[in-house]
Structure formats: structure tokens, C-alpha cells
Amino acid sequence: MDALGSLLHGFSIxxxxxxxxxxxxxxxxxxxxxxxxxIGPALTIALLLPVTTQIAPTSAFIMFAGILxxxxxxxxxxxxxxxxxxxxxxMMTALEGNKMARAGRGAAALACAAIGSFVxxxxxxxxxxxxxxxxxxxxxxxxxEDYFALMVLSFTCVAVVMGSSRVRGFIALFLGLALGxxxxxGTTGQARLTFGSPELLDGIELTIVLVSLFAVGETLYVASxxxxxxxxxxxxxxxxxxxxxxxxxxxxxxLRGTAIGFPIGALPAGGSEIPTFLSYAVExxxxxRPEEFGHGAIEGVAGPEAANNAAAAGIxxxxxxxxxxxxxxxxxxxxxxxxxxxQPGPFLFVSNxxxxxxxxxxxxxxxxxxLILNLPLVGLWVRLLLIPRPYxxxxxxxxxxxxxxxxxxSWIDLLCMFLVGLAGYVMRVYDFPIAPVLIGLILGxxxxxxxxQALAIGQGDPLTLVSSPLAASLLAxxxxxxxxxxxxxxxxxxxxxxxxxxxxxxx
Amino acid sequence: MSGxxxxxxxxxxxxxxxxRASAPVRPWWLGVGIIAMGAIWLYGAVSLPQTAxxxxxxxxxxxxxxxxxxxxxxxxxxWQIAHGEEFAAQDSEDAMAGAxxxxxxxxxxxxxxxxPLLTMRTLGFPVTxxxxxxxxxxxxxxxxxxxxxxxxxxxxxxxxxxxxRLGVSLGDVVPILSR
Numbered sequence: 151m152d153a154l155g156s157l158l159h160g161f162s163i164x165x166x167x168x169x170x171x172x173x174x175x176x177x178x179x180x181x182x183x184x185x186x187x188x189i190g191p192a193l194t195i196a197l198l199l200p201v202t203t204q205i206a207p208t209s210a211f212i213m214f215a216g217i218l219x220x221x222x223x224x225x226x227x228x229x230x231x232x233x234x235x236x237x238x239x240x241m242m243t244a245l246e247g248n249k250m251a252r253a254g255r256g257a258a259a260l261a262c263a264a265i266g267s268f269v270x271x272x273x274x275x276x277x278x279x280x281x282x283x284x285x286x287x288x289x290x291x292x293x294x295e296d297y298f299a300l301m302v303l304s305f306t307c308v309a310v311v312m313g314s315s316r317v318r319g320f321i322a323l324f325l326g327l328a329l330g331x332x333x334x335x336g337t338t339g340q341a342r343l344t345f346g347s348p349e350l351l352d353g354i355e356l357t358i359v360l361v362s363l364f365a366v367g368e369t370l371y372v373a374s375x376x377x378x379x380x381x382x383x384x385x386x387x388x389x390x391x392x393x394x395x396x397x398x399x400x401x402x403x404x405l406r407g408t409a410i411g412f413p414i415g416a417l418p419a420g421g422s423e424i425p426t427f428l429s430y431a432v433e434x435x436x437x438x439r440p441e442e443f444g445h446g447a448i449e450g451v452a453g454p455e456a457a458n459n460a461a462a463a464g465i466x467x468x469x470x471x472x473x474x475x476x477x478x479x480x481x482x483x484x485x486x487x488x489x490x491x492x493q494p495g496p497f498l499f500v501s502n503x504x505x506x507x508x509x510x511x512x513x514x515x516x517x518x519x520x521l522i523l524n525l526p527l528v529g530l531w532v533r534l535l536l537i538p539r540p541y542x543x544x545x546x547x548x549x550x551x552x553x554x555x556x557x558x559x560s561w562i563d564l565l566c567m568f569l570v571g572l573a574g575y576v577m578r579v580y581d582f583p584i585a586p587v588l589i590g591l592i593l594g595x596x597x598x599x600x601x602x603q604a605l606a607i608g609q610g611d612p613l614t615l616v617s618s619p620l621a622a623s624l625l626a627x628x629x630x631x632x633x634x635x636x637x638x639x640x641x642x643x644x645x646x647x648x649x650x651x652x653x654x655x656x657x
Numbered sequence: 658m659s660g661x662x663x664x665x666x667x668x669x670x671x672x673x674x675x676x677r678a679s680a681p682v683r684p685w686w687l688g689v690g691i692i693a694m695g696a697i698w699l700y701g702a703v704s705l706p707q708t709a710x711x712x713x714x715x716x717x718x719x720x721x722x723x724x725x726x727x728x729x730x731x732x733x734x735x736w737q738i739a740h741g742e743e744f745a746a747q748d749s750e751d752a753m754a755g756a757x758x759x760x761x762x763x764x765x766x767x768x769x770x771x772x773p774l775l776t777m778r779t780l781g782f783p784v785t786x787x788x789x790x791x792x793x794x795x796x797x798x799x800x801x802x803x804x805x806x807x808x809x810x811x812x813x814x815x816x817x818x819x820x821x822r823l824g825v826s827l828g829d830v831v832p833i834l835s836r
Contacts (some may be wrong), residue, residue: 187750200825234750315742317733321691324726328698331723335716338709342720343701366770368749373796374763375752539751540794540805545812547793548786551773552816555782564773572769579758580744598719610713648706653795 153280160507160572164515169212170310172205173512176213177519180220185228186529188372188546191221192478192588193364196357197553198484207490208505212512214486218479219271219516222459223524226263230451231256239422239458242430246443246450253446258392262400263455264524265392268444270408270456271517274463277412279510282499285471289496292605295615297472299624301597304418304474305590306628310635311424312584320551322582323571326590329354336595337602349562356485358479358554362567365550365586369543374575376539400452403433407456415464418476422461427641429457463513470494470506474593481588682744688735695727765796782827786813 163169183194195214202210206579222239229235229617230247243263250259292300294523309319333353344350392400410432411425433453434443443450470476473494487494492502524531554567577584601615608614616622680706698720705717721782746754768793790809791802799805817827827833 164686200820201823204824205720228750258769280678296694314745315737317730317737321727321730321734324723324730325694328723328727329692331698331720338706338716340705340716342705342716343698366792369793370763370766370770371747372749372752373793374758374760375746375754375756375799376759377751377753377756378798538799540799543797543809544790544793544805544809547769548790548809548812548816550732551782551786551789552825552827554819555773555777556820559826561774561778565775568771572767575763576687578747578749580684581747601719602714605713 156283156316156503157279157511159504160509160511161514163504163508164212164511165206169209169508169512170515170657172209172213173216173516174519176216177220177516177523178216179213180217180222181224181227181520181523181531182220182534183217184221184224184226185534186224186537186542187228187234187535188365188368188543190364190479191217191481192360194221195479195482195486196360196364196487197549199357199489200490200553200556202486202591207492207502208508210486210490211366211483211505211509212516214483215512216507216516216519218483219459219513220520220523222271222462223264223267223520224531226267226455226458227260227524227528228535230259230263231532232535239426239461240455241423242426243451243458245430246447247455248443249446250448250451255390255446255448258390258396258448259446259451259537260528261392261525262396262451264521264528266400266404266407266452266456267459268517269404270411270459270522271463271520272514273405273408274412274460275416275510275513275517278463278466278513281416281466281609282471282506282510285467286496286499289472292472292496292620293618294600294607295621296618296624298597298600298604298615299621299628300418300472300474301593301600303624303631304468304476305586305597305630306419306478306631307634308586308589310584311632311638314581315633316635318580318582319586322577322584322586323590326359326587326592327594328590329587330358330591330594331598336599347562349560353595354566354591355557356481357557358555358563358566359570359591360482360588361550361553362570363574363577363587364478365546365553366567366571367578368582369547369550369573370575372543378539392640396448399448403429403449403453404456406436407453407458408430408460410453411457411460412464415461415476416467417464418468418474421457424641425457425461426454427638429453431641466513470498470509471496473498473596475589478585478588481585481592484592501566521614670835683738683741685735685738686743688738691731691734693731695724695729695731698724699725699726727774762796762798765809769793769796777828779833780834781829781831783810783813783817783830786816 179194180191183189183191194217225235225240226243227245229240230251233244233248234239235244247259247263250256305323309323310316313319332350333340334351341351407429410429414425415422430450430453433449435438437447437449439442439447465476465480468476469480469483473484475484484494492498550567554563557563574584604614608617616625702717702720702724705720706715707717707721709715748754769789772789772792773785787806787809790812791805794805795802820827
């Protein structure tokens with residue numbers, strides 16, 4: 151089956167009016183939550199999961215993909231205009247973009263980010279189109295020990311990369327793993343850690359943990375340290391649009407950012423932090439005017455913004471081909487697949503080819519929609535920030551209740567929401583990363599299953615786990631990943647320190 | 658090494674508005690809590706078979722490993738805390754990471770999050786959500802209680818019927834009346 155033919159078939163599904171409608175809803179919703187504080191793509195998709203009972207899977211995933219991409223566009227808007235990067239991926243965009251906006255070049259920065267996102271999103275989707283089937287093909291021969299090794303690599307990378315401390319990263323991961331074993335053991339049918347509660351037999355849903363950590367935890371945290379600044383919207387978005395000079399300076403960073411973002415996003419380590427840092431560092435090194443960095447260099451917007459979007463497409467590669475989530479958003483996408491009784495992985499391309507290719511085609515469509523939604527209408531989106539914070543966070547809690555209570559109207563779920571929400575508060579105050587909890591929760595049971603299968607096949611010999619060259623090298627990489635923070639902090643310092651002292655003070 | 662990369666930011670925090678000054682924060686209870694959780698998981702694993710005839714590992718082994726890991730990581734955390742590990746609150750839009758906590762606002766929000774435990778099964782979703790909405794609004798500085806409740810009620814009722822239409826069951830409107 152060739153990728154191009156499949157893609158064309160995917161377009162024929164994605165361009166149906168009903169699916170265009172869902173792509174539009176997703177893109178608009180995604181941009182909105184990207185702009186709004188306190189709510190991001192992962193939380194939005196989690197809250198929409200119950201609705202999936204009413205929508206065909208293809209339409210639902212087209213909408214979710216729109217949310218995923220849209221949030222990237224919306225996030226760059228607020229980083230540039232207000233210097234409030236909603237997530238770590240747009241930190242670098244805020245660095246130079248906000249400086250540009252302050253210098254009266256906000257419109258150019260916004261356009262550069264939006265067009266860069268479009269270029270990167272389109273190229274990365276193209277790469278996904280051809281890389282995903284190839285990887286899925288290879289994944290067919292993966293044995294359980296290979297999958298187990300891959301998941302271990304994913305665990306260590308996630309715990310090490312996200313957040314600032316390895317100990318706290320691993321604690322977050324193991325909290326997720328611990329919650330993951332609650333319920334009936336899939337292999338033997340024995341109840342584990344249910345504390346005598348029949349409701350816990352089914353285990354703890356990812357949705358509950360995600361909603362509680364993100365919505366409830368964030369609400370408690372922001373309430374306790376609320377910065378009661380009057381809503382002020384963009385005095386900064388004016389100024390001239392991109393000049394010919396700007397285009398010339400942005401073009402190569404867009405391409406380089408894409409080249410950096412996509413492969414790194416596709417690695418099991420995933421995340422958009424490393425590629426954006428890396429892209430920023432590269433652009434500063436290659437720039438003919440390095441002195442402008444820290445004072446609003448357009449290359450510093452173009453590169454990281456492209457890298458960010460390309461990485462977002464990149465995370466779909468391991469998710470679709472291996473069933474391996476590498477970020478909070480892809481964890482909830484995996485949960486959505488499971489809701490429909492689908493298991494992402496090599497077989498998905500065979501058993502649900504229509505769905506996969508319609509999803510990939512919709513990414514092209516969504517990118518065009520988002521460019522149209524964001525370039526001329528940016529002033530409109532920023533108006534969302536005028537929603538009074540008391541009502542915004544009140545509304546977030548109400549929707550969190552819908553998400554949790556609507557699952558199965560169970561009191562135990564509400565208790566989980568409360569306790570995990572408090573934990574989310576503590577994790578924010580003491581700087582524990584959130585995403586590893588979710589990855590551990592959803593990937594833990596899968597890793598355990600693969601481990602037990604591998605050992606069952608190997609008749610209990612632990613050496614089975616390193617019996618294939620792939621599994622052995624993946625496990626070796628997992629150990630090496632422990633050294634990543636050294637590299638990260640070097641990158642971070644290289645990116646932050648040199649330009650004009652410490653740019654963070656400008657906030 | 659992670660400490661290194663954090664230094665500029667925390668130094669800056671100390672310089673600016675917060676004044677979270679000299680004495681390092683030593684949240685011992687964090688490490689103790691992690692160890693306690695690990696202990697609970699270890700205790701839960703005791704009653705489960707660790708090995709199985711065919712698969713070599715039984716349903717208990719993973720639980721044991723996780724419990725052990727939590728205990729060890731909790732120990733690491735205590736060690737870090739003893740050596741003055743810094744805990745800089747995460748940056749968030751709308752929040753001042755370095756600021757001291759406003760406990761009244763925090764507790765109001767906690768009550769809002771905990772309220773469903775008490776009222777969801779009796780008063781139902783719309784009433785509970787409306788009150789929680791007003792409580793959160795209050796925690797965020799709104800002082801117009803009546804208006805907040807009205808807005809919360811409208812939002813809750815719309816959410817209740819909207820999601821019910823989409824096939825999400827949110828229970829009876831006011832369960833205590835329909836019994």
C-alpha cells in the first residue's frame with residue numbers, strides 16, 4: 151500500500167463536509183484553549199472524551215488533531231503579546247517574540263509565528279505521511295521484549311526530560327505507575343490495591359487523573375497565588391507586517407526548526423522543550439546579527455516556533471505506529487483510541503487505515519484552517535483574555551466536574567478528583583512535572599503486560615529481555631538517557647545566558 | 658546540575674516581590690509522604706503472588722517493585738531536602754510563582770473542589786456545580802456572591818442539559834427530590 155494513494159484516500163474522507171466541520175471546531179477550540187490560561191490541549195481533549203460516544207471515531211480524531219495543532223498557534227500568540235508562555239514549548243518564542251512586540255513589531259512576530267507554524271506543520275505532516283507507514287512496517291516484527299524495552303526507554307526519558315529534577319521526575323513517573331496497577335490484573339484476574347472498593351476494580355481512569363491534576367490542581371494553585379492584574383490586551387500587536395527582509399530572515403529558520411523539531415518529537419523521549427531550545431541555540435549561532443538576540447531577533451521566533459509545531463506532529467509518529475505516548479496530550483489521545491476499542495500500533499494501519507489516513511489528511515487541512523483563523527483574526531482570539539478570571543477558573547472547575555462525574559456518576563471518582571487535585575497543587579508548589587504521572591498511568595499496565603508476555607515466552611529467563619539486539623540497545627539507551635539533564639542544562643544556559651544578560655528578567 | 662540551571666531564576670525571585678527569604682524551605686513531609694505511599698503499595702503486594710507458574714512473575718511483582726521504588730525515591734528526596742534542595746514553585750499564567758500563598762483563597766477553592774463529595778449525590782449536578790462555581794469565583798477575588806451564583810447556575814444548567822444531550826449522563830437533576 152503506497153503512502154500517496156492512501157493519503158489521497160484520506161483526503162477524500164477528511165474533506166467531507168461533516169469532517170471539515172469537526173476540523174473547524176477542533177481548530178477553533180484549540181486556538182481558544184491555547185490562548186486561555188489554565189486550560190490546554192490535553193485537558194480539553196480529556197473533557198471531550200465522553201462525547202466520543204456520539205461521534206464517529208474518524209470525526210472525533212479529526213477534531214482532536216485540530217485541538218492539538220490549534221493550541222500551538224494560540225500558545226504562540228499569548229507568548230508574543232503577553233510574554234506568558236502557556237507551556238514550555240513556547241518559552242523560546244516568548245523570549246524574542248515579546249521583545250519584538252515591545253519594539254512595535256508585534257504584527258510581524260505574530261505573522262512569523264503563524265506562518266512558521268504553518269510551514270513546519272505542513273512539512274512535518276508530510277514527513278509523518280511517509281515515515282509512519284515505514285515505521286509501522288518495522289514495528290510488525292517487534293516482540294514483547296522489544297516493546298518492553300521501548301517503554302522503559304520512554305519512561306526514563308519522560309522522567310528525566312520533563313521538569314527540573316531527576317528525582318522528582320521519577321517520583322512523578324512512579325506515582326503514575328502506582329495508580330496504574332490499581333484494579334483487576336489483566337492476566338490473572340486478581341484485584342490489586344482496591345482497598346475493598348468495588349468501584350476501584352476497573353482501575354483509575356486516565357481522564358480523572360488528568361482532569362484532576364490539570365484543572366483542579368491548577369485552579370487551587372492559581373487561587374493561592376493569584377496575580378490580580380486587570381486584564382490588559384494587546385497594546386503590542388500593532389506595527390508593520392513582515393517586511394521582505396523579515397521573510398528572508400525567517401525562511402531558513404523555519405526549515406531548520408522543522409528539521410530539528412520533527413525527528414526529536416518523534417523520539418520516544420518526545421516533548422517540545424528540547425527541540426525549541428536547540429533551534430534557538432542554532433539560530434543564534436548561525437545568525438549574521440547575533441547581537442540582536444535578546445532584543446527581538448525574528449530568527450528567534452521563526453526557528454523555535456517551527457520546531458515546536460514540527461515536534462507536535464512528531465509525537466504522532468510513536469503514538470500511531472507503536473502506541474507509545476510521549477506527552478500528556480498524546481497520552482489522552484491514546485486513551486481516546488482505547489475508548490473506541492482501537493489499539494494504536496502497526497496493526498492500526500491495516501485494520502483502520504481509513505481512520506489513520508483521514509487523520510493524517512486532516513492535519514494538512516487543519517493547518518490551512520489555522521493559518522486562516524489565526525492570521526487575520528488574532529485580535530479576536532486575544533479578546534478571550536478579557537474573560538474575568540473568577541469566571542474562567544469557576545468554569546474550568548465546572549467542566550472538570552462534568553468530565554469526572556459524567557464518566558460513571560461514581561462517588562469514588564469524585565474522591566479521586568479531590569485527592570489527586572490536591573496532589574496536583576502540591577506538585578506545582580514543589581515543582582514536580584505532571585506529564586510523567588499520566589505517561590506512567592497509561593503506559594505502566596501496557597509495559598507490565600509486555601514484560602509478562604516476554605518472560606512467559608522466555609520461560610522465565612530474565613535474559614529474554616535483552617535477547618534481541620533492538621531490546622538490548624533500547625535498554626542501553628534508557629540508561630544513557632539518565633545523562634540527558636546535563637545536556638539539557640547546557641543547552642538552556644547556552645540559550646538563555648548569552649544574549650544581553652538574563653532575558654527572563656524582562657517579564 | 659539541575660540546580661545550576663535553576664539558579665538564575667530563583668536568585669531573581671528572591672530579588673523581586675516575594676521575599677521568601679533566608680531559611681531554606683524543608684518540606685520533610687513530602688519525602689515522608691512518598692515513602693508512606695510506597696509502604697502502602699508494598700503492603701498491598703504482600704497478599705499477591707509474586708511468581709506465577711508459567712510467566713515467572715505474578716501479579717504482585719510489579720506492585721512490589723513500584724512500592725520499593727517509591728520508598729527509595731522518597732529516601733532520595735529526603736536526602737536532597739536535608740542538603741537544601743530548592744523547590745521553586747512552577748510558573749503559570751495568572752499566578753505569581755514566588756508569592757506567599759493566600760490561604761483563605763486556597764481553602765475556599767479546596768471547599769469548591771471538595772463540595773461534590775458532600776452534595777453531588779443529594780443535590781445533584783446543577784446545584785453543586787453552581788455553588789462550586791461561586792466559591793471559585795470568590796477565591797479569585799469576586800465579591801458579588803449573588804451574581805456569581807446566578808452565572809454559575811446558568812452555566813451548570815446549560816452544561817447539564819448540553820452534555821446530557823451528547824449522551825453524557827450526569828445523574829438526576831436534583832436526586833433528593835426524585836427519590
